[in-house]
Amino acid sequence: MLTKEKIIDEQRQGEALVLTENPSNGKKMYIESYGCQMNFSDSEIVASILAKEGFESTKDYKSSDLILLNTCSIREKAEQTVRTRLRSFNSLKKNNPNLLIGVLGCMAERMKESLLEQEKLVDLVVGPDAYRDLPSLIKKVEGGQKSVNVLLSREETYADISPVRLGNNGVSAFISIMRGCDNMCSFCVVPFTRGRERSRNPLSIVAEAKDLLNKGYKEVTLLGQNVDSYRWNISKKGEIIDSNTPTTNFAQLLELVAKVSPELRVRFSTSHPKDMTDDVVISMSKYENICNYIHLPVQSGNSNVLKRMNRGYSREWYMNRINSIRQIIPDCGISTDIITGFCNETDQEHQDTLSLLKWAEFDNAYMFFYSERPKTLAERKFEDDVPLAIKKQRLNDVIEAQRINSLLNNNKSIGKTYKVLIEGFSKKSKEMFCGRTTRNAMVVFPKESFNPGQYVNVKIEDCTVGTLIGKVV
Numbered sequence: 001m002l003t004k005e006k007i008i009d010e011q012r013q014g015e016a017l018v019l020t021e022n023p024s025n026g027k028k029m030y031i032e033s034y035g036c037q038m039n040f041s042d043s044e045i046v047a048s049i050l051a052k053e054g055f056e057s058t059k060d061y062k063s064s065d066l067i068l069l070n071t072c073s074i075r076e077k078a079e080q081t082v083r084t085r086l087r088s089f090n091s092l093k094k095n096n097p098n099l100l101i102g103v104l105g106c107m108a109e110r111m112k113e114s115l116l117e118q119e120k121l122v123d124l125v126v127g128p129d130a131y132r133d134l135p136s137l138i139k140k141v142e143g144g145q146k147s148v149n150v151l152l153s154r155e156e157t158y159a160d161i162s163p164v165r166l167g168n169n170g171v172s173a174f175i176s177i178m179r180g181c182d183n184m185c186s187f188c189v190v191p192f193t194r195g196r197e198r199s200r201n202p203l204s205i206v207a208e209a210k211d212l213l214n215k216g217y218k219e220v221t222l223l224g225q226n227v228d229s230y231r232w233n234i235s236k237k238g239e240i241i242d243s244n245t246p247t248t249n250f251a252q253l254l255e256l257v258a259k260v261s262p263e264l265r266v267r268f269s270t271s272h273p274k275d276m277t278d279d280v281v282i283s284m285s286k287y288e289n290i291c292n293y294i295h296l297p298v299q300s301g302n303s304n305v306l307k308r309m310n311r312g313y314s315r316e317w318y319m320n321r322i323n324s325i326r327q328i329i330p331d332c333g334i335s336t337d338i339i340t341g342f343c344n345e346t347d348q349e350h351q352d353t354l355s356l357l358k359w360a361e362f363d364n365a366y367m368f369f370y371s372e373r374p375k376t377l378a379e380r381k382f383e384d385d386v387p388l389a390i391k392k393q394r395l396n397d398v399i400e401a402q403r404i405n406s407l408l409n410n411n412k413s414i415g416k417t418y419k420v421l422i423e424g425f426s427k428k429s430k431e432m433f434c435g436r437t438t439r440n441a442m443v444v445f446p447k448e449s450f451n452p453g454q455y456v457n458v459k460i461e462d463c464t465v466g467t468l469i470g471k472v473v
């Protein structure tokens with residue numbers, strides 16, 4: 001029997017994962033995850049690999065024999081957070097000399113041996129494609145050696161590993177459909193930490209979705225850094241690799257997963273504006289259970305900045321994508337990511353981001369100021385010359401513009417009724433449930449006698465910037 005539980009702090013960072021499985025090897029492990037959904041999904045693979053070795057999970061890191069941090073390198077601050085955390089875990093070794101501390105994920109890949117040698121904070125460093133090697137690496141450390149495996153792979157997709165669902169409400173789950181990234185956005189460290197892009201066998205993806213449905217899940221989110229370039233049995237040049245095997249692109253994969261059951265909602269993330277084709281949106285429009293929501297990071301509203309970012313599209317191209325989505329699915333939720341203060345960004349270029357943000361009326365946006373990352377194209381080619389104070393001021397500008405968008409969008413929902421999948425208790429009250437609409441808007445309503453995993457129709461009566469408030473009708 002598995003028991004699972006998770007603790008989330010407010011920023012959805014530093015999530016502690018708990019799992020126990022028999023038979024135990026008498027050792028307890030504690031995993032904390034940072035970064036993107038992909039990393040949280042990977043922690044579920046790691047938990048599965050180690051549960052088979054008999055590691056019992058705990059949410060109490062003080063009583064654990066093995067502490068693993070699944071880390072993120074996307075911005076400098078993400079790495080600083082992990083370093084602080086590692087120092088505090090290290091101090092536990094005074095009372096527990098057998099304690100092992102490991103770093104997994106993107107920071108492991110980026111820093112490699114230096115995490116062991118220079119900083120002396122950890123015993124174990126394991127990159128994102130080396131998790132199958134964890135049991136033997138742990139044995140090596142127990143034998144007194146430090147151990148590292150940061151080899152990146154061109155094939156590894158962990159397709160055969162059944163993840164232990166950790167970050168769990170029992171209603172929605174992640175399914176990784178691909179790994180790595182072959183884009184070279186000039187600001188981004190991911191291609192260096194996650195390696196080459198590779199897609200997972202569609203049959204194993206559908207099988208995982210069916211298994212989740214059988215276990216009572218009602219929603220899956222298909223994950224990849226650029227889901228639109230998912231391809232099975234198709235070469236990068238577009239040729240068929242094996243004539244005896246059917247080919248699958250992302251639009252087709254979406255439909256395969258949607259057909260698993262009309263009761264299973266399908267979401268996906270992340271779409272790339274340069275690759276997102278109308279056939280994906282058409283597939284969405286054909287199936288009621290494929291949610292009408294697209295996360296389409298724009299990064300900047302100025303074509304010259306987009307060029308420096310090496311994003312592969314212009315402002316006009318992006319606007320055309322949005323128009324096309326709204327033509328095919330008029331009521332489609334769209335969110336985005338923005339970076340302010342990228343190298344050489346002028347005030348006029350920043351104004352273009354603001355005007356695009358207002359024009360697009362995004363439902364939501366994740367906004368960051370630029371953080372230079374080692375080895376990236378931008379670090380080598382451009383000067384990080386926008387002063388921090390200006391980066392932050394511009395970030396405040398976009399946050400404010402988006403706050404107005406969100407409020408406008410949410411106000412438009414008042415009086416309307418939406419189908420909501422109940423996820424669980426709302427953050428603030430055990431009397432209220434929360435769940436999402438197809439457009440990914442969070443709705444809070446009195447729980448009455450409903451249950452998580454049920455679909456209900458909620459009439460919206462009020463809203464805040466981030467939440468719709470209503471009653472089941």
Ligand code: SAH
Nearest residue numbers: 187188225270297337338339368369370371
């Ligand atoms: N694959 C996704 C993004 C993954 S990273 C895509 O292509 O859109 C998530 C977000 O972090 C990015 O969209 C970007 O907005 C932000 N980000 C990435 N690198 C950054 C950096 N060096 N500084 C600030 N923000 C960054």
Ligand code: SF4
Nearest residue numbers: 181183185188190225
């Ligand atoms: Fe990074 Fe660009 Fe790949 Fe996204 S598409 S992960 S931003 S390199």
Ligand code: F3S
Nearest residue numbers: 035036072073074106
């Ligand atoms: Fe961070 Fe790596 Fe994801 S850098 S955002 S954890 S792919």
